[in-house]
Amino acid sequence: MQATLALAQEIGYARLSIEAVAARAGAGKHTIYRRWPSKGLLFLDSLLSLNEPVLDYPDTGDVLADLREQIYAAVDLLASPPWGPLYRALIGEAQHDPAVAAALNDRFIRPQTDKTIARLKTAQDQGQVSPDLDLDLVMAILSGPLYFGLLITQESMTHDYIDRVLDALFTGMSPRH
Amino acid sequence: MQATLALAQEIGYARLSIEAVAARAGAGKHTIYRRWPSKGLLFLDSLLSLNEPVLDYPDTGDVLADLREQIYAAVDLLASPPWGPLYRALIGEAQHDPAVAAALNDRFIRPQTDKTIARLKTAQDQGQVSPDLDLDLVMAILSGPLYFGLLITQESMTHDYIDRVLDALFTGMSPRH
Numbered sequence: 001m002q003a004t005l006a007l008a009q010e011i012g013y014a015r016l017s018i019e020a021v022a023a024r025a026g027a028g029k030h031t032i033y034r035r036w037p038s039k040g041l042l043f044l045d046s047l048l049s050l051n052e053p054v055l056d057y058p059d060t061g062d063v064l065a066d067l068r069e070q071i072y073a074a075v076d077l078l079a080s081p082p083w084g085p086l087y088r089a090l091i092g093e094a095q096h097d098p099a100v101a102a103a104l105n106d107r108f109i110r111p112q113t114d115k116t117i118a119r120l121k122t123a124q125d126q127g128q129v130s131p132d133l134d135l136d137l138v139m140a141i142l143s144g145p146l147y148f149g150l151l152i153t154q155e156s157m158t159h160d161y162i163d164r165v166l167d168a169l170f171t172g173m174s175p176r177h
Numbered sequence: 178m179q180a181t182l183a184l185a186q187e188i189g190y191a192r193l194s195i196e197a198v199a200a201r202a203g204a205g206k207h208t209i210y211r212r213w214p215s216k217g218l219l220f221l222d223s224l225l226s227l228n229e230p231v232l233d234y235p236d237t238g239d240v241l242a243d244l245r246e247q248i249y250a251a252v253d254l255l256a257s258p259p260w261g262p263l264y265r266a267l268i269g270e271a272q273h274d275p276a277v278a279a280a281l282n283d284r285f286i287r288p289q290t291d292k293t294i295a296r297l298k299t300a301q302d303q304g305q306v307s308p309d310l311d312l313d314l315v316m317a318i319l320s321g322p323l324y325f326g327l328l329i330t331q332e333s334m335t336h337d338y339i340d341r342v343l344d345a346l347f348t349g350m351s352p353r354h
Contacts, residue, residue, distance in 0.1 A: 172349020
């Protein structure tokens with residue numbers, strides 16, 4: 001998996017191949033294929049092996065501050081070459097490879113969703129978040145704008161932008177707040 | 178472009194090629210290449226040629242109702258085979274082809290953003306939306322959850338789900354609303 005990450009950083013995801021990884025790692029191609037039937041699955045596991053604790057939520061007692069920190073960390077990670085392009089390439093792969101999509105959701109998205117819900121549940125219990133907020137929606141609502149920026153407009157997202165999005169999500173679109 | 182759409186529906190985006198389109202359309206391959214240097218760009222133009230008015234915003238005077246209608250229409254279109262998989266494939270292409278990403282933004286995302294901002298500006302003027310809402314964020318905030326559902330979790334989105342997301346966005350995450 002280290003060979004995969006090293007190669008991906010050097011040549012980009014498009015040119016990555018299991019053959020090239022096998023050569024770099026000094027491993028048999030078929031050994032790799034048995035465990036990772038596609039480059040998408042190999043790459044996903046390699047990314048996950050980095051086990052980035054920076055994507056966990058702090059709990060300082062201030063949910064807005066903690067959300068900011070976590071989202072800043074995510075966006076900063078994506079802005080550090082080559083992670084943004086690599087994550088985008090992985091998500092691109094997930095659009096036509098259902099096994100990669102399933103693995104991405106099982107191994108990354110759902111655990112991240114659970115962490116997000118847990119942090120917000122604590123905040124609800126402490127009266128910092130509306131008791132009526134449907135926690136099943138929070139991952140889509142909080143990460144949606146980030147995925148829109150990463151995958152669609154592909155513009156770099158500043159900390160200021162994150163602050164403004166969080167402010168709008170907390171305040172709400174209705175008048176009289 | 179009709180040949181492109183017909184073929185894409187029949188064989189899927191992955192198997193689409195400019196050669197196959199040329200054969201279907203009875204056109205010269207080089208004629209097509211001159212106008213559309215990649216299958217991504219050809220496919221984007223073909224999708225746009227459908228010119229779906231259903232993606233415009235109604236203005237009934239009730240912004241929440243109008244947003245619901247527009248988003249229901251978008252989600253219903255994506256749920257009608259083969260449009261969801263084809264749009265996802267196009268966005269997948271945009272992750273590694275900057276020309277497709279640029280064309281998608283110029284020819285579809287930005288016009289849709291402008292329409293969204295215009296409808297919400299009207300709503301602001303009529304006191305239906307907070308005067309403090311930063312309209313530059315609304316496309317990311319409103320469409321973000323949809324793209325999260327389309328590209329990441331890849332679960333079908335119901336009208337009820339849309340209602341709940343819009344409710345959360347209008348109400349806001351803060352307590353005491």
